Amino acid sequence: MAFNIVAVVQAGRLSYEALLLAASLRASAPGFQGKLFLAEPGGPLWPQDPRLTNPALRAALEGLGATFLPFQNCVFGASYPHGNKIEALLALPDEPFLFLDTDTLVTGDLAAVPFDFARPSASMRREGTWPTVPLYSTHEAIWGALYARFGLDIAPTLDLSEPADHWRRFLYFNAGWFFHASPKAFGERFLTIARTIRDDTPPELAAQELFPWLDQIALPLVVQSFGGGRPGPELAGLDGDVTCHYRSLPLLYARESDRAVEVLEEVASQKELRRLLRDHEPARELIYKNRGRKIREMFDRADLPRREQAIRARIREAGLWLR
Structure with missing residues (x-):
């Protein structure tokens, strides 16, 4: 089934990530028949215009087949940029879609993945970042309150x-x-x-931090409501x-x-992309000056620290954390 891809792009880091995403899609999935939409937020909820204004970057992205998709933030805006991935969906053509964060590389034939778009799902590459359960509560009480609020059945999820009340x-x-x-x-x-x-x-969430986790708190409820799951x-x-x-280029070199x-490195070596990516410090230092290879030598991919925080700390200690 043909489908579209959507990612959110803004000026700065996301624009360079989008360049790598678009180039990797073209290189690794030449049979992809859908469109790559780069959704650009805007509207009065942004104190500064977040759109990508660099004409060379825009031209390069369009040359790689990307279509810019403007949309207005009506609910979240700058107060919660993660909300872009929610509000951007309403601007898409109403056709099957795959949302990807811009810090994603396509490394294989995406067109060959047998999606069942009637049964939504999402990434399981996560840590137990939410909720933080206080002494007087449980995971079951917190998640149960959310499912009950929206008239959903938690049991099938x-x-x-896994052990009782494990995240x-x-x-x-x-x-x-x-x-x-x-x-x-x-x-x-x-x-x-x-x-x-x-x-x-x-009220069961009164002690919980909702930001930046709100999209990941809501997403399981949305998926379950449409009959989806893991x-x-x-x-x-x-x-x-x-x-x-990959989340960030230092983490890519450390663990991917x-x-x-x-x-x-293959797509970044393309002459036109290299000229643009050299303006992005992490790409310039880690890819073109080979400092990413130094990060790679610091870690054994078969025996990585269990927590991402520990990987980040080791990279920072080496003075190689560039975001």
């Missing part, structure tokens, strides 16, 4: 192979990728749920051999596959 027992995604058949229906529900959690927070083995290529959500590094 539980992974009963992995409950449906929790990384919002780096997700998909569905209708961006309009999915986006409207995502927006309603996220806004309700923000503006009419259930990704099956047919989607293993996402966060696997087909896509790599040899294939991800190969794709990164």
